[in-house]
Amino acid sequence: MDAESAYLFRHALLRDAAYQLQLPGDRARLHGLAFALIEDLCGGRPLESPPLDAPEPAPFAPHATDPFAFELAGHARLALRDGAPYVAAAALPFYLRRAAEHADRAFLPWGEECWVELAELSRGGIRTAALRNAGNAAHRRGRTNAAEGHLENALGLAREDRDRRSEGLTLGNLANVYRETGRTGQAESGYEQANAIQREVGNRRGEGVALANLATVYRETGRVEQAERGYEQAIAVGREVGDRRSEGIALGNLAIVYAETGRVQSAEQTYEQAITIAREVGDRRLEGIALGNLALVYRATGRMQRAERGLEHAIAIHREVGNRRDEGLTLGNLASLCMATGSVEKAERGHERAIAIHREVGNRRGEGIALGNLALLYGKTGRTEQAERSHEQAIAIHREVGNRRSEGIALGNLAGLHQETGRVEQAERGYEQAIAIHRAIRLRYFEGATLCDFACLLHLQGRTVDARARWSEGARILREVKAEAELCRKTDGMRAICANAGVPEIREEPLSVGDGPTIDA
Structure with missing residues (x-):
């Protein structure tokens, strides 16, 4: 350990010892002081947001406190310990929500835990909404088992409260988990129920989202014409209610249908529309995903340089917004492109970096897919033992997370390796x-x-x-x-x-x- 590290270690140790020597009431007062100072430095507290269970979600209004919201929630929690009056009781749920919303937007790892704690402090529709958001946060990080648990709890609460709108939203979110883990029949049923409930309660925005998700099931199960109709209906609903973001997402998915059925020009045009909408609404994540998918069209049509530039642009956006999950996925696509163009060493490094990112963010599903792609590279470069090991590791992960779709693909790829050998x-x-x-x-x-x-x-x-x-x-x-x-x-x-x-x-x-x-x- 160098001198500077040793000094910092001793400083931290002494600081913690001094903190522990304080009486509990004095510690609470110190946290209250820290809370007040941080709020003051950031220009005061943000305005109160509409209730979490409001019928129409309000757009998130950024504030200077957002980067410190997680820390502010921690100070509020400790300042309120044993009923100390150094912070208003409402400050903890207020900053837990701000911290969770900021984490979701910035792809930070503490969103799930903040939503869970907020749910524990809340009642009624707010508790249900917080648990639903916890499930969605866990799902984004590849924690499918945790996501399913949170969403099932939220669904139970919604039904207990007879909140049909919340029930429909939660069924749709739970169906997302089913789809990602290969339970296609349950996913389709969940989306159909969600769609029916949203129609019943007159939630056209929610109906459009459910239609788009159902169309994705149709696409993934080979029902191409139904998928195309479903996406077109979702786009129409998005335009009707002015939900530009959902319209952009559905357009991006419709472009996938066009690409998979050989309608390259339509795919390009539709991806470009999705990119335009993403830029209009300021959704950099959606823009990065659409740019990456458009690059795959360039690759499929032999425009390798444009494909490489598009993937690199998408990766830059994901890094800019801190979207490590999609950065890992896009790095894997760039690595596959490098393999196709003969840049084997660059491809191998790209797959390894993608795997490292998936492990860092806990995206086991993405890790399994990336290991399978690396196994294909090993097989094509004559490293049979490494290829076989990586295929087997990928299959084990797919089974662990319940990703039946990728398990089947990986088993077919391993069978091809066995055939070749x-x-x-x-x-x-x-x-x-x-x-x-x-x-x-x-x-x-x-x-x-x-x-x-x-x-x-x-x-x-x-x-x-x-x-x-x-x-x-x-x-x-x-x-x-x-x-x-x-x-x-x-x-x-x-x-x-x-x-x-x-x-x-x-x-x-x-x-x-x-x-x-x-x-x-």
């Missing part, structure tokens, strides 16, 4: 497990893609009939979900594998009589 039985089991998960959660795109991969394995083993059946089913699914570009990639890959092995290509089965649509006379 001649472990046919393990590859076959892996493909079957992956396909079973994709079917269970109705992830049609990946079901189709994995069936095509499995068909290639079977074909190389001489099981031509089975291979043809699976290839035909996979190709049909990819066409159904409008993923013709992926089918072209799979077809090119299959032809290369067959040419390398000196075997004929897999031929798709013709439709049998009755498989096509009928026309009534």
